[in-house]
Amino acid sequence: MFKVPDHQxxxxxxDGGTLGPLVDDLGRxxxxxxxxxxxxxxxxxxxxxxxxxxxxxDIRELFPVFHxxxxxxxxxxxxxxxxxxxxxxxxxxxxPSVMDIKxxxxxxxxxxxxxxxQKCLEKDRKGTSVSLGFRISGLKAYQSSKAAFWxxxxxxxxxxxxxxxxxxxxxxxxxxxxxxxxxxxxxLYASTVYSHGGGILAQLSRLxxxxxxxxxxxxxxxxxxxxxxxxxxxxxxxDPKLKLVDFAHVVDGHGVIDHNFLGGxxxxxxxxxxxVDEDNKCTKCEVKLA
Amino acid sequence: MFKVPDHQxxxxxxDGGTLGPLVDDLGRxxxxxxxxxxxxxxxxxxxxxxxxxxxxxDIRELFPVFHxxxxxxxxxxxxxxxxxxxxxxxxxxxxPSVMDIKxxxxxxxxxxxxxxxQKCLEKDRKGTSVSLGFRISGLKAYQSSKAAFWxxxxxxxxxxxxxxxxxxxxxxxxxxxxxxxxxxxxxLYASTVYSHGGGILAQLSRLxxxxxxxxxxxxxxxxxxxxxxxxxxxxxxxDPKLKLVDFAHVVDGHGVIDHNFLGGxxxxxxxxxxxVDEDNKCTKCEVKLA
Numbered sequence: 001m002f003k004v005p006d007h008q009x010x011x012x013x014x015d016g017g018t019l020g021p022l023v024d025d026l027g028r029x030x031x032x033x034x035x036x037x038x039x040x041x042x043x044x045x046x047x048x049x050x051x052x053x054x055x056x057x058d059i060r061e062l063f064p065v066f067h068x069x070x071x072x073x074x075x076x077x078x079x080x081x082x083x084x085x086x087x088x089x090x091x092x093x094x095x096p097s098v099m100d101i102k103x104x105x106x107x108x109x110x111x112x113x114x115x116x117x118q119k120c121l122e123k124d125r126k127g128t129s130v131s132l133g134f135r136i137s138g139l140k141a142y143q144s145s146k147a148a149f150w151x152x153x154x155x156x157x158x159x160x161x162x163x164x165x166x167x168x169x170x171x172x173x174x175x176x177x178x179x180x181x182x183x184x185x186x187x188l189y190a191s192t193v194y195s196h197g198g199g200i201l202a203q204l205s206r207l208x209x210x211x212x213x214x215x216x217x218x219x220x221x222x223x224x225x226x227x228x229x230x231x232x233x234x235x236x237x238x239d240p241k242l243k244l245v246d247f248a249h250v251v252d253g254h255g256v257i258d259h260n261f262l263g264g265x266x267x268x269x270x271x272x273x274x275x276v277d278e279d280n281k282c283t284k285c286e287v288k289l290a
Numbered sequence: 291m292f293k294v295p296d297h298q299x300x301x302x303x304x305d306g307g308t309l310g311p312l313v314d315d316l317g318r319x320x321x322x323x324x325x326x327x328x329x330x331x332x333x334x335x336x337x338x339x340x341x342x343x344x345x346x347x348d349i350r351e352l353f354p355v356f357h358x359x360x361x362x363x364x365x366x367x368x369x370x371x372x373x374x375x376x377x378x379x380x381x382x383x384x385x386p387s388v389m390d391i392k393x394x395x396x397x398x399x400x401x402x403x404x405x406x407x408q409k410c411l412e413k414d415r416k417g418t419s420v421s422l423g424f425r426i427s428g429l430k431a432y433q434s435s436k437a438a439f440w441x442x443x444x445x446x447x448x449x450x451x452x453x454x455x456x457x458x459x460x461x462x463x464x465x466x467x468x469x470x471x472x473x474x475x476x477x478l479y480a481s482t483v484y485s486h487g488g489g490i491l492a493q494l495s496r497l498x499x500x501x502x503x504x505x506x507x508x509x510x511x512x513x514x515x516x517x518x519x520x521x522x523x524x525x526x527x528x529d530p531k532l533k534l535v536d537f538a539h540v541v542d543g544h545g546v547i548d549h550n551f552l553g554g555x556x557x558x559x560x561x562x563x564x565x566v567d568e569d570n571k572c573t574k575c576e577v578k579l580a
Contacts, residue, residue: 105549106395110420121411130400133549162546212556256452257560259423260395263553266502270547 002030002072007090009138009151010100010223011246014075022075022083027091029064030072030083038248043069043084045217045247052216059210062203063244064089089243090227095149097230099139099172100223100245101268104260105130107221109251120221127158128165132271133264136160137223141172142230149230150177170275172226175234189233190279193240194272200226201276203242204269211262218258220249224268292320292362297380299428299441300390300513301536304365312365312373317381319354320362320373328538333359333374335507335537342506349500352493353534354379379533380517385439387520389429389462390513390535391558394550395420397511399541410511417448418455422561423554426450427513431462432520439520440467460565462516465524479523480569483530484562490516491566493532494559501552508548510539514558 002022004014014020022030033039046066049055065087074081090096107129108120127135140151150171160168167185171177173193174185194200204224223246228238292312294304304310312320323329336356339345355377364371380386397419398410417425430441440461450458457475461467463483464475484490494514513536518528 105553106420110415125400130396132546133553162544166545213560215560254452256422257557259553259557262556263395263423263549266552267547267549270503270505 001025002075004075005029005088005090007093007096007098007140007227009098009140010102011137017076019074019076019078022072023088023091027088028067029086029088030070031086032074033069033082033084034248039082039084041250042247045250046084048216054216055214056210058206062207062242089225089241089245093227093229095142095144095230096227097139097141097149097172097233098225098227099168100137100225101134102129102137102221102223103134103264103268104220104222105133105264106260107249109218109220109249111251128160128162129264132162132165133267134224136165136168139168139172141174141177142233143175143177144231144234145175146178166271166274169271173233173275187275187279187282189228189238190275191283192233192236192238193228195276195279196236196238196240198240200240200242201269201272203240204265204272207242207244208262208265208269211258211265213257215253215255215257218251218253218256219244219247219261220251222246222250222261224265291315292365294365295319295378295380297383297386297388297430297517299388299430300392301427307366309364309366309368309371312362313378313381317378318357319376319378320360321376322364323359323372323374324538329372329374331540332537335540336374338506344506345504346500348496352497352532379515379531379535383517383519385432385434385520386517387429387431387439387462387523388515388517389458390427390515391424392419392427392511392513393424393554393558394510394512395423395554396550397539399508399510399539401541418450418452419554422452422455423557424514426455426458429458429462431464431467432523433465433467434521434524435465436468456561456564459561463565477565477569477572479518479528480565481573482523482526482528483518485566485569486526486528486530488530490530490532491559491562493530494555494562497532497534498552498555498559501548501555503547505543505545505547508541508543508546509534509537509551510541512536512540512551514555 001024005023012020014022019032067085069082070085071080071082107124108117124130129135136157138157140149142149170185170187173187173189175188176183176186225243225245228240291314295313302310304312309322357375359372360375361370361372397414398407414420419425426447428447430439432439460475460477463477463479465478466473466476515533515535518530
């Protein structure tokens with residue numbers, strides 16, 4: 001009944017007898033409750049989200065549906081363990097292209113232990129968090145021509161610099177990523193995935209408007225997951241979606257906006273906006289030339 | 291001809307034989323070139339700003355006018371030294387209320403020395419920079435009824451927490467700050483200073499729009515100076531202005547927006563917006579009661 005998710009691109013994985021999330025056939029995602037308070041924090045956040053009537057419905061849609069907790073057999077054979085039961089975000093998608101983007105230039109919060117702060121700070125400085133306000137944690141992009149995914153290994157993703165991030169965001173919506181090829185990504189799906197009416201840019205912009213005013217939550221070390229139907233992208237039915245995930249380090253905002261998340265969000269919007277602008281320019285060029 | 295500025299609220303001061311900025315009667319502000327590259331960085335920034343044709347004129351207005359450099363007698367008696375010649379922002383104002391707000395949750399840049407980073411990080415964590423995305427460096431608010439300024443000492447300002455910042459932003463536009471009084475600030479000038487058509491909120495919002503797209507400069511340890519005519523505030527002629535100052539740590543943005551400054555800017559806008567909203571609510575209340 002339970003199996004390892006096919007399209008997870010970051011975080012702990014349940015393969016090879018280790019502890020990680022599982023999915024079922026009914027569209028549910030079972031995430032083991034992390035010990036040392038992180039699990040409790042995440043459950044408390046989901047409960048707060050469910051009961052907070054101030055959150056507009058178009059923002060609530062950007063979070064996975066939460067179905068409570070359930071004790072199931074853990075993936076590492078350690079016996080029955082409590083799991084959060086969440087919506088399996090990519091359920092029903094055949095070959096989704098998926099990117100996990102960890103938000104914020106700072107993944108630590110002021111109240112954390114000195115040891116935790118130093119560990120996070122080192123990672124934030126090593127990756128692009130400090131420089132860009134976000135870092136890519138993992139991605140896979142479906143290549144219909146090859147019936148295969150382009151999925152750089154963790155070590156490569158972890159070493160991305162600003163140029164690599166720019167390139168990855170272009171490759172993520174391209175169709176010509178035959179492995180090892182140095183061809184310029186064609187950004188064939190940039191319009192349908194990023195700039196289309198209900199596309200990623202529109203969803204990011206909606207999220208930004210909320211972050212400009214919401215002062216309840218500060219989302220440290222939280223990710224934006226973006227995904228679309230790689231298989232259907234050519235037909236313009238990519239159905240691109242954005243969801244927020246990973247709330248093990250959400251803290252009370254105490255009446256202050258989450259400027260750390262918001263700054264990174266604005267930076268991400270600019271990166272994707274630049275790709276869209278460039279794509280529009282190219283399309284206009286081609287129209288002119290034709 | 292040169293004298294110590296009357297309305298400086300933060301930074302090195304030229305009194306008592308130390309090195310600091312001077313002003314003349316012609317509306318010019320002479321800032322000594324700091325050694326160890328900081329002076330050069332600031333001059334290079336002003337030169338770049340002058341020659342950068344991409345900066346819209348309504349954004350250029352938010353920077354002091356730069357008149358080049360000039361060698362004048364330094365305030366500490368060390369002889370002729372190079373100074374930047376800038377616009378004296380408060381020239382012609384009789385009793386201006388002034389606040390200096392150092393922007394960004396992080397005042398250090400990735401390329402700085404480890405020693406400098408640790409020093410900044412400690413200050414950022416100790417003050418409100420990390421938590422709020424900005425910190426108040428100094429302020430003075432004119433009290434016409436007493437013909438005096440309310441100006442908390444540096445040590446007090448440096449120890450401000452989030453609540454103190456909120457209160458200071460309210461006191462800054464209040465008329466009832468008799469020293470030692472615990473009365474609730476009346477926010478009498480909130481509307482004329484903050485929310486009036488061309489007021490501070492409108493100028494902050496204009497600045498925000500620019501920061502959402504500009505990728506040339508990253509402004510570390512830079513301040514927003516806000517000031518208005520304390521004397522004329524009662525007549526609604528406060529002429530509130532916002533200017534960016536202190537560019538000794540501006541670095542190349544390399545095509546990335548300054549998400550660190552922008553996040554703090556959005557946070558500041560929310561703080562001031564809340565004061566305005568509260569003020570509007572009170573005014574409506576009074577109208578109802580009347």
